[in-house]
Amino acid sequence: MSPTPPPSPFIAGHDATLLDEVKKRLRDVPDFPKPGILFKDVTPVLADPHLFHRVVDAMAAPFRGQRIDRVVAVESRGFLFGAPIALTLHAGFSPARKPGKLPWRTRTERYALEYGEDALQLHEDAVARGDRVLIVDDLLATGGTATATQRLVTALGAEVVGYSFLISLDFLPGRERLGRDKVCSLLSY
Numbered sequence: 001m002s003p004t005p006p007p008s009p010f011i012a013g014h015d016a017t018l019l020d021e022v023k024k025r026l027r028d029v030p031d032f033p034k035p036g037i038l039f040k041d042v043t044p045v046l047a048d049p050h051l052f053h054r055v056v057d058a059m060a061a062p063f064r065g066q067r068i069d070r071v072v073a074v075e076s077r078g079f080l081f082g083a084p085i086a087l088t089l090h091a092g093f094s095p096a097r098k099p100g101k102l103p104w105r106t107r108t109e110r111y112a113l114e115y116g117e118d119a120l121q122l123h124e125d126a127v128a129r130g131d132r133v134l135i136v137d138d139l140l141a142t143g144g145t146a147t148a149t150q151r152l153v154t155a156l157g158a159e160v161v162g163y164s165f166l167i168s169l170d171f172l173p174g175r176e177r178l179g180r181d182k183v184c185s186l187l188s189y
């Protein structure tokens with residue numbers, strides 16, 4: 001009998017079985033929301049409680065054992081991952097929202113998307129001076145959204161210690177823009 005093969009390689013610290021399962025479950029939707037965009041639909045991952053739980057744990061894993069005071073996640077898909085990651089890391093959660101949604105005093109940043117333009121707002125007390133912040137979103141593409149979020153956080157005097165994404169589209173410049181050493185993603189395309 002041949003010896004047991006070594007365990008599958010770990011990619012960015014995550015087990016390859018999980019990555020395969022997530023890959024299989026993500027749904028590619030061509031030409032949404034515009035012609036030429038291949039949209040990565042995460043809803044089938046959310047619909048599987050066991051897989052969703054493992055994904056949240058894996059997205060939090062690189063930041064366990066570090067002091068994270070606040071998770072800032074981006075409306076709307078970022079909230080789906082950011083809130084459970086904040087609970088997992090025993091950190092507070094602050095939403096970065098599209099304009100006109102936050103009720104109190106806000107800071108605003110405009111940014112460009114793979115398929116348009118938008119702006120984000122953060123409450124002025126969303127992070128405190130000196131806080132160590134993790135930025136979370138479902139997907140990194142051009143990096144416009146995450147860069148705008150980083151600017152909002154640092155303008156308030158907090159430090160962005162890292163970014164956690166489920167997916168990064170590495171044929172786009174997002175990872176380079178944010179700094180390779182700060183970006184964690186389960187899957188890269």
Ligand SMILES: O=P(O)(O)OC[C@H]1O[C@H](OP(=O)(O)OP(=O)(O)O)[C@H](O)[C@@H]1O
Pocket residue numbers: 074075076077078112113114118137138139140141142143144145146174
């Ligand atoms: O790296 P970027 O080029 O900035 O793109 C990534 C952003 O695009 C998507 O959000 P979208 O604005 O479509 O909003 P949604 O989460 O409300 O669907 C995605 O959830 C990221 O936030």
Ligand SMILES: Nc1ncnc2[nH]cnc12
Pocket residue numbers: 037038039040041114139141
């Ligand atoms: N290709 C894509 N799929 C899903 N969300 C996105 N946000 C930006 N680009 C995207």
